[in-house]
Amino acid sequence: MIGTIHNRDKFLNQIASRLNRPRISAPIERPEWKFQPQYDVYKDATQDELLEILTEHCKKIHTKILTTDLQGLAAVVHDVVADYGGGPVVTWKDERFAQWGLDSLIKQQWPSENIDVFEWDYTLGDENIHKAEKANVGITISEITLAESGTVVLFSDKDKGRTVSFLPATSIMLIPKSTLVPRMTQAAVKMREIYQKTGHVASCINFITGPSNSADIELNLVVGVHGPIKATYIVINDL
Amino acid sequence: MSMKIGTEQFKERVDSGIHDDFMRGAVAGAQDGMSLKRKAVTTDEMSNWEDWRNHGEEIRQHVLEYLDYYLEQLSENVAKRGGHVFFAQTKEEANEYIRSVVQKKNAKKIVKSKSMVTEEISLNAMLQEEGCEVVETDLGEYILQLDDHDPPSHIVVPALHKNKEQIREVFEKKLAYTKTSKPEELAYQARVTLREKFLEADLGITGCNFAVAETGSFSLVTNEGNADLVTALPKTQITVMGMERIVPTFEEMEILVSLLTRNAVGQKLTSYITVLTGPREELDVDGPEEFHLVIVDNGRSTILGGEFQSVLQCIRCGACINVCPVYRHIGGHSYGSIYPGPIGAVLTPLLGGYDEYKELPYASTLCGACTEVCPVKIPLHNLLHKHREVIVEKEGKAPVSEKLLMKAFGLGAASPTLYKIGSKIAPAALNPFTSGDKISKGPGPLKAWTDIRDFPAPNKERFRDWFKHREKGDKRP
Numbered sequence: 001m002i003g004t005i006h007n008r009d010k011f012l013n014q015i016a017s018r019l020n021r022p023r024i025s026a027p028i029e030r031p032e033w034k035f036q037p038q039y040d041v042y043k044d045a046t047q048d049e050l051l052e053i054l055t056e057h058c059k060k061i062h063t064k065i066l067t068t069d070l071q072g073l074a075a076v077v078h079d080v081v082a083d084y085g086g087g088p089v090v091t092w093k094d095e096r097f098a099q100w101g102l103d104s105l106i107k108q109q110w111p112s113e114n115i116d117v118f119e120w121d122y123t124l125g126d127e128n129i130h131k132a133e134k135a136n137v138g139i140t141i142s143e144i145t146l147a148e149s150g151t152v153v154l155f156s157d158k159d160k161g162r163t164v165s166f167l168p169a170t171s172i173m174l175i176p177k178s179t180l181v182p183r184m185t186q187a188a189v190k191m192r193e194i195y196q197k198t199g200h201v202a203s204c205i206n207f208i209t210g211p212s213n214s215a216d217i218e219l220n221l222v223v224g225v226h227g228p229i230k231a232t233y234i235v236i237n238d239l
Numbered sequence: 240m241s242m243k244i245g246t247e248q249f250k251e252r253v254d255s256g257i258h259d260d261f262m263r264g265a266v267a268g269a270q271d272g273m274s275l276k277r278k279a280v281t282t283d284e285m286s287n288w289e290d291w292r293n294h295g296e297e298i299r300q301h302v303l304e305y306l307d308y309y310l311e312q313l314s315e316n317v318a319k320r321g322g323h324v325f326f327a328q329t330k331e332e333a334n335e336y337i338r339s340v341v342q343k344k345n346a347k348k349i350v351k352s353k354s355m356v357t358e359e360i361s362l363n364a365m366l367q368e369e370g371c372e373v374v375e376t377d378l379g380e381y382i383l384q385l386d387d388h389d390p391p392s393h394i395v396v397p398a399l400h401k402n403k404e405q406i407r408e409v410f411e412k413k414l415a416y417t418k419t420s421k422p423e424e425l426a427y428q429a430r431v432t433l434r435e436k437f438l439e440a441d442l443g444i445t446g447c448n449f450a451v452a453e454t455g456s457f458s459l460v461t462n463e464g465n466a467d468l469v470t471a472l473p474k475t476q477i478t479v480m481g482m483e484r485i486v487p488t489f490e491e492m493e494i495l496v497s498l499l500t501r502n503a504v505g506q507k508l509t510s511y512i513t514v515l516t517g518p519r520e521e522l523d524v525d526g527p528e529e530f531h532l533v534i535v536d537n538g539r540s541t542i543l544g545g546e547f548q549s550v551l552q553c554i555r556c557g558a559c560i561n562v563c564p565v566y567r568h569i570g571g572h573s574y575g576s577i578y579p580g581p582i583g584a585v586l587t588p589l590l591g592g593y594d595e596y597k598e599l600p601y602a603s604t605l606c607g608a609c610t611e612v613c614p615v616k617i618p619l620h621n622l623l624h625k626h627r628e629v630i631v632e633k634e635g636k637a638p639v640s641e642k643l644l645m646k647a648f649g650l651g652a653a654s655p656t657l658y659k660i661g662s663k664i665a666p667a668a669l670n671p672f673t674s675g676d677k678i679s680k681g682p683g684p685l686k687a688w689t690d691i692r693d694f695p696a697p698n699k700e701r702f703r704d705w706f707k708h709r710e711k712g713d714k715r716p
């Protein structure tokens with residue numbers, strides 16, 4: 001469905017007239033910027049170096065970071081969830097969980113330990129949101145990971161509800177090591193590339209840096225205001 | 240709330256600000272703390288910080304030069320994704336459109352994330368007239384709203400002027416809160432109360448940090464994550480943006496977001512930066528079913544093409560507020576505007592008129608600290624100086640004392656270098672007020688200041704040097 005646009009011409013004509021020129025509607029060239037300092041940040045850093053930077057920065061953003069290879073992943077996820085007090089757990093519907101060997105944890109081990117696990121299922125509508133709201137742990141996967149700021153990037157779709165990373169009390173983000181980039185610059189370039197290639201942008205792209213926090217009361221930092229109170233990053237060595 | 244806050248005249252506002260000891264201590268502490276944090280992730284961390292500022296400036300200047308094109312592109316791309324776009328030249332038009340959406344949706348419960356432009360257009364007042372419950376979900380804004388709409392005093396930390404005991408009292412009175420004034424406990428109470436509000440809301444309203452023309456997207460920057468719940472849970476979403484808050488592509492958005500978070504709160508990125516495009520997609524479960532973007536002019540276009548155009552480069556980081564010696568002493572409420580500090584003293588008279596706000600350009604020492612930190616290089620103190628010229632020469636509105644002050648400070652104060660020269664000339668003009676090496680009975684806005692402290696006379700120690708010395712010694716005046 002195409003949306004409506006109201007009042008545009010009068011509004012834009014006023015702008016053009018204030019700028020003292022005719023209205024510009026034909027596409028203009030994206031300028032060649034004179035300054036591009038963003039590409040110098042951690043230029044030529046290896047994935048190992050980026051991981052070190054990420055790990056170091058996690059200390060500043062109240063986020064626990066663990067690294068594991070694929071064989072150890074299920075045990076690490078299991079322990080973090082136990083550490084956070086167990087279920088209910090809510091996850092995206094994402095085939096990578098199975099590829100990474102998490103099926104037996106999700107489908108057998110947790111149920112046998114009476115830990116309730118819910119996988120996002122769009123056919124159930126609002127039930128998903130109720131489940132996320134009641135969950136103790138939400139598990140998501142980072143598509144792009146920014147070393148400089150310790151940020152994971154999540155793309156929403158029908159199987160990847162936005163609220164999985166917000167409503168549960170705690171949050172686990174799985175980070176394939178291959179997704180590490182120096183900073184937000186590389187994420188923006190990739191987002192543009194995806195748009196130019198597919199003509200599509202995910203309706204919600206989240207850059208999440210640790211748990212939610214606020215300094216609105218006497219500038220005291222309080223961790224956990226509206227979103228998760230605790231967050232753990234688990235870096236998976238997929239290289 | 241409109242842009243104007245309070246009913247007192249400027250001098251009374253300054254007077255009550257200067258005698259509010261907690262507020263002045265809080266502001267001084269906040270300025271010091273936030274400036275240190277900002278420096279740590281800007282000039283200290285990056286040897287090429289000037290290039291970042293230059294890049295920020297060139298992006299903002301380019302966008303303003305082609306603003307009609309980028310807004311057209313934005314609106315096309317929002318509509319392509321099924322969003323509705325309304326261009327509002329006035330605040331009345333914006334409110335009428337939003338009212339029509341509220342009525343059509345029969346919306347009664349509204350959650351909002353922090354937005355300066357919605358304050359500017361007095362949106363909450365209209366929504367309350369419509370019988371809606373409107374809940375501000377940013378913690379600071381929520382505290383102010385609970386406290387019978389106490390006005391904000393800082394654009395990034397709106398409840399800066401309140402201490403935790405005052406906040407506890409507000410919670411006790413309004414939420415039957417029984418716990419202590421520990422920030423963690425207060426915040427937890429807000430979390431619990433607001434979670435219910437998010438879940439039951441039928442309409443979410445947000446501002447917009449940066450819209451992206453190429454994709455019809457827009458970004459929201461928070462630490463609390465409240466904007467994410469405002470945009471994930473209600474079925475209808477309205478986003479209100481000042482018309483200049485736009486960039487060409489994700490690549491420029493990234494730069495401005497980085498400049499914003501580093502300068503506003505000294506973080507490389509805040510906890511949540513959310514990039515939204517259109518309403519939810521067909522099979523999505525969360526996100527709004529219906530999305531409206533309201534693009535607001537409200538006086539901005541009259542600034543375009545004139546000598547104040549560069550103020551529209553502003554990304555609302557508040558860095559200028561955090562270094563301003565005048566803000567430090569008089570606090571945010573003294574400006575009588577939701578936009579305080581140097582940016583407020585430039586922007587408020589442009590949006591609200593000289594009749595109401597002619598004193599604001601004088602609430603400045605023209606020391607140039609604001610200009611030095613601005614991440615998009617707005618020449619703030621030059622613009623303040625220009626305001627004074629306009630007020631005196633074209634509008635003839637400056638009172639005698641202010642005219643005198645203008646001679647003393649304005650003479651050659653258009654740049655830090657000129658200020659240094661200017662402060663050598665100033666003694667002659669300020670002589671009548673000087674005793675020894677201090678000005679103890681200053682003219683105009685200086686009067687309120689010199690009522691409680693002496694202002695250094697410019698010939699012995701220049702103001703900025705004095706301020707630096709004072710910063711090193713006594714942190715809380």
